Amino acid sequence: MSNSLTCDVVVVGAGMVGAATALYAARAGLSAVLVDRGPVAGGTTGSGEGNLLVSDKEPGPELELALLSGRLWADLAAEPGVGGSVEYEAKGGLVVASTPEGLAALEGLAAAQRSAGVRAASVGPDQLHDLEPYLAHGLAGGVLYPQDAQVMPTLAAARLVRLARTAGASLHTGRTVTDVLRTASGAVRGVRTPHGDIHAPAVVNAAGTWGGELAALAGVSLPVLPRRGFVLVTEPLPRRVRHKVYAADYVADVASDSAALQTSPVVEGTAAGPVLIGASRERVGFDRSFSLPVTRELAAGATRLFPFLAEVRAMRAYLGFRPYMPDHLPAVGPDARVPGLFHACGHEGAGIGLATGTGHVIAQVLAGKTPDLDLAPFRPDRFPRADAGADPDSAPAPVEGP
């Protein structure tokens, strides 16, 4: 590798969001360099799940980004060889409610979502088993969301990087960005790495949960914080769970500001056979220690939804740290504080789903076009400075042992 490199845009972070950003930027004709300190998908992308959901989002900017992203995912999946290689499945989501009150809340949300462009079909209690034959009995009803889909996130990131390279982007793994270079007037002029500088008039911060640190290198604050999640993986099974199935209280969890443990098991089959059960949500900083009580709750929730799972074995569990922002919206777009600096991070538990839309609009702005979405709600400088670090990031783990 030569000592210095020049391109149109440096994308920092080869997770799902950086991969999609590099792809759309390269396809927009920009010369893009994608840099990561680790391998492709070595961050949160390799330790989460790949639900592409509209069902869990209330009407608003995040839902609009999700709808745009869903269309882009479908377009990508339709390209020759892509859909299969990323294990794209437009299988639909089935959200169930166990009580009449829960169902009423769910129906209320579905009605609002419909007016925002989401397809949502009410499912009576006696129709649930036509959709999911192994579902528990006695549920109040549910809503079917045909637009919910899934990919295998690591494959998706790696394949999108591959496509980006085909379109002219280059990839540099094992290379940490240690500084964001700026001109005398403060504008971005590239990044510094131990293997040399990379010069570019634009830098995209796609560093996920570490996006705050990268922003700090450019001299700005961005309050990205980790939110831990565990996922359980079962032994491979013949397809018994057909949709993504989850309980309605999940919707409350996503928007919740409570730091307490909340598990909301989404149960989904995968192309390879195992069933994934996840994920928990806790704010415990970057604590990697295993928590049996948390996985116990995931198992309990999943077996409540699908009693047959009680006999199925969990093979492993893994954890990841979602990048979340205080208002649960990602930072997407140019940073008014530093010319040439763009952010594409903080997607919390939806970064796989929202990656395509995020990459697409960033590429549009980079290419001087008007983005398909109004980026104002995602403005990176929307937080008062004091917010950085004000969140109870260091709150003690609610369920940890001694």
Place this chain on the structure above:
Amino acid sequence: MSERPRLAVIGAGPAGLVAALAAAARGVSVTLVDAAPEAGGQFYRQPAAGLGARRPSALHHQWRTWERLRDGLAAHVRAGRITHLTEHHVWCVEREAASFAVHALLGPEQEESVAVRADAVLLATGGYEKVLPFPGWTLPGVVTAGGAQAMLKSGLVLPGRTAVVAGTGPLLMPVAVGLAAAGAKVAALVESADPRAFARHARVLAAHPDKLAEGARYAAELARYGVRVHVRHTVVAAHGSDRLEAVTVAALDTDGRVREGSEWRVPCDSLAVGHGMLPHTDLAETLGCRLDGVNVAVDDEQRTDVPGVWAAGEATGIGGAALSLAEGRIAGLSIAARLDSRVPERSSYAVAAKARGGLREFFAVVDKVCTPPDRWVERVGDDTLVCRCEEVPAAAIREAVDELGAGDVRTVKLLTRAGMGWCQGRMCAPAVAGLAGCPPTASRRPFARPVPLGVLAREPDGPASRPDLL
């Protein structure tokens, strides 16, 4: 809290047994938990049963040690000082407020779980065999060195069968002797290491005349059975249509390349192959214990950095039965003292500590000399399966690294599924690391055994009111 402090020992091999006896003799209430139907671990269990009356002399000394341990265990069990739980597969050890819960699945079915509560835990889980892939290694008839012992036990290796023993490391000799003693024809022992490399460590070797004598005794046994030993050789391929029919053996040059024209075929119906051992660290990692490379890190008293958790034997580093015995003894003495709020006197374990120091030094040399041959990776064909559980060929791993930007075992696994199957990568992780050109790292396995979700979902019973079992 009960009157007597409670210790749970996981693993009834040499290390766990000795520790259990030492602690029980000093007033600790011990629960010894092991997945196997009988005590003894890798060493005492397998060869002993397989070799029966025809025990080679090299094993006589260890056999007497085993008899002492077995009788000691029986006496403590009778006296109620040790509870021995056989066929208990520990899937997780959980730290609770002031104690530990050892969760174990029962019997061969592994569908029900019990929790054993204890004030201290000793991880004496031993190690497992490392096998690197080569063309044909998945043919029926190709087994691990330990698998060969199991075949002996079940009578699968019948007199008149022809076996080859190959790979590297000190296990190959006892395995070859065991097979020969059981009546198999051992056509060749193929060791890839160069024994001349030991010469560079003459000082360490000179300090271990016993080890050299042990090696010499095995060599004499091999000669007596007419087993040809080929050093600096390797099995480059196994052949057969439905099952193993022959292997190709070749000489290696000093760079680890196959010497051109040196290949020859050896007809055989079994191949026992091993490339050393790796420690079982799953339970330790889930508890948050620090690892040192692939070993559980321990201090002079065999304590991990997690208070209340000790580790001994091959879980802390591969080094044979004698080292496991020494470490187990130190752990048992330390636990008994610490649970009684005392600092163990170093003089009480000075002999064991001296043996431990010497054996660790010796096996560090063995580890250096008996490494898999350089360039083994180049001999793995693209279509050779690397992960047997998920049927992932070498080509897929190469593609993940060269084309898809994977850079460590974890991303290779996620991109190819290598290591996601039933054995959770215990078998293929070293091979994947080798093919990916990255250092082998201990992968995190929160569940040491697959656990039914119904079992996982159930709250275990509250804190123990009785001393040992719940």
